Amino acid sequence: QVQLVESGGGLVQPGGSLRLSCAPSVGIFSFNDMGWYRQAPGKQRERVATITTGGTTNYADSVKGRFTISRDNAWSTLYLQMNSLKPDDTAVYYCNGLTVNGITYWGQGTQVTVSS
Secondary structure (H helix, E strand, O other): OOOEEEEOOEEEOOOOOEEEEEEEOOOHHHEEEEEEEEEOOOOOOEEEEEEOOOOOEEEOOOOOOOEEEEEEOOOOEEEEEEOOOOHHHOEEEEEEEEEOOOOEEEOOOEEEEEOO
16 A cells, blocks of 8 residues: 655744655655645645656745755655745645556645744
């Protein structure tokens, strides 16, 4: 069974940084598009950033210039570098992957809390 395991969440002060990681249980080459989504309390899950196999990235307007998505094919890991964090970034962050067979997988989520 394919699993996506996130790590790197936590509590950070406004203006701080965190880096999230997502490690698939199968090789990252099993996935085409991958991405990060988030869900804040009482809100719908929203797309944060996506990246294709070729490295093309796309970001939500709310995180442009602050967040960077990347994928390390050698280490089979997806990353989300988050800088200049704001309280509005507080949410559970989920890793997402679309396999070459057209199946979508989700990680279990990692909590990010931005608070002073």
